[in-house]
Amino acid sequence: MIRTCKFCRIILGELLASIVLEDEFCVAFLDSRPLFQGHxxxxxxxxxxxxxxxxxxxxxxxxxxxxxxxxxxxESMSAEGTFAAINNRVSQSVPHLHVHVVPRRRKxxxxxxxxxxxxYADEGQMREVAERIRAAxxxxxxxx
Numbered sequence: 001m002i003r004t005c006k007f008c009r010i011i012l013g014e015l016l017a018s019i020v021l022e023d024e025f026c027v028a029f030l031d032s033r034p035l036f037q038g039h040x041x042x043x044x045x046x047x048x049x050x051x052x053x054x055x056x057x058x059x060x061x062x063x064x065x066x067x068x069x070x071x072x073x074x075e076s077m078s079a080e081g082t083f084a085a086i087n088n089r090v091s092q093s094v095p096h097l098h099v100h101v102v103p104r105r106r107k108x109x110x111x112x113x114x115x116x117x118x119x120y121a122d123e124g125q126m127r128e129v130a131e132r133i134r135a136a137x138x139x140x141x142x143x144x
Contacts, residue, residue: 007043007096021069025061028069028101035102035110038077042069042099047096050088062099069101079103083110 001008009015011027020040021028028042042065048054054062070082083102089095105111120126 002047003019004097005047006094007041007098008047009044011032011045020072021065023061023065025058026065028065031100036077036104036108038073038103040069040101042101043096044068048097050092050097051086052088055096066099066101069099073101073103077103078117080105 001012003009006015010029017029017032019027019029021042024045026042026044030124031039033039042062044054044058044062046058048058062130066084070084073079074082081104083100083104085100085102086097092098102110120129
């Protein structure tokens with residue numbers, strides 16, 4: 001726990017939040033600045049800043065809870081679907097790993113992702129980028 005972390009303080013009960021899910025691994029609560037009503041944040045009980053920091057042993061519990069929360073938000077909010085997202089450092093208003101679960105409806109005003117899309121210059125550039133990522137994956141798998 002980090003005493004200055006807003007989400008750690010919610011987990012400890014020091015800050016009020018509308019808790020919607022709790023188990024031994026995670027806590028979920030309504031976002032205080034929602035995109036739409038029902039927008040929730042799912043956080044691990046232990047402070048990790050990013051998804052890359054999360055131990056492998058907590059991936060299954062986190063994503064099982066995310067799956068449950070997506071179903072619950074969709075059902076309870078009469079949504080047509082949900083948007084689930086994680087920011088790592090950039091756009092992370094609280095530096096504690098959290099999964100956004102947002103109820104969605106067709107024509108709700110959100111356009112795919114929240115930023116402009118771009119294209120690769122050509123197939124060659126796309127192949128080059130793909131190979132760079134594949135090489136990094138191979139190297140990181142070898143380090144495991």
